[in-house]
Amino acid sequence: MSDAATRPPAVTGPLDRALAVLRHMAGAHDATAVEIAEAAGTSRSTAYRLAERLTAWGFLARADEPGRWLLGPEALRLGLSVLSRSQVAQVAPELVRHLMELTRETSGVAIPLHDVMVFVHRELGTMARPAMTQVGTARPLHCTAVGKAWLSGLPGPQLAAKLEELRLRAYTPSTITTVPELERELAATRRRGWAVDDGELSPSIGSCAAVVFDPERQPVAAVSVWGPRERISQRMGRIGPLVASTADALTLRLSRPVEPEYRPSDA
Known part of the structure; x- marks a missing residue:
């Protein structure tokens, strides 16, 4: 552009x-x-x-x-009328729904918009409260799993430029507020395969997310699962790999939309 x-x-x-x-x-x-x-x-x-x-x-x-x-x-209504036409919003629902069925936790997919991530689809978990994050909700990049997952997928020069722009506001005592600390967290995210928010935006909420890429390997979205902090933290070893598998499946679907559906194993 x-x-x-x-x-x-x-x-x-x-x-x-x-x-x-x-x-x-x-x-x-x-x-x-x-x-x-x-x-x-x-x-x-x-x-x-x-x-x-x-x-x-x-x-x-x-x-x-x-x-x-x-x-x-x-x-938000105007924005959603545009976001709903994105390929991610059209392709993700079936995969996100299956992720929710596997985890029983609220699951969703968010896409970047300037310095926030905006949720374009959500499946309410069987153990969730209806008031949890709605479609159209915007979340900061530096202190959410979806934001950190997306940042972790940026190429080096793009990431450096984005980190210079970000306002690292503290929302809770757990919020990352310095660039070096955020860079270390993003490196850990890449090694692990998914990002973690352990009470960084809200002290009572925990989440994990994994980055979704387009055919040019640019990060275009993040798949996430979230819920009560203690419960998500205890289940992270199981939920994290499922989130990463779902993000990989969505990446595959975006690059080859005619391929048969891929679902993460519930084994």
């Missing part, structure tokens, strides 16, 4: 400012009025009014932390 295709246009009016804010929010977990003002190229007071209007329309939503906004349901 050319630089002209990816470079944002100049911000010259109210519509440009609103779109600039949405573009910024797509790559950020949340933002303050100051950060929104910087993205829109306007004053803090104007940014606050703009955020309130976008919230009224459902494109932004108030975060739990006072003075911060995140993407709202209308923005």
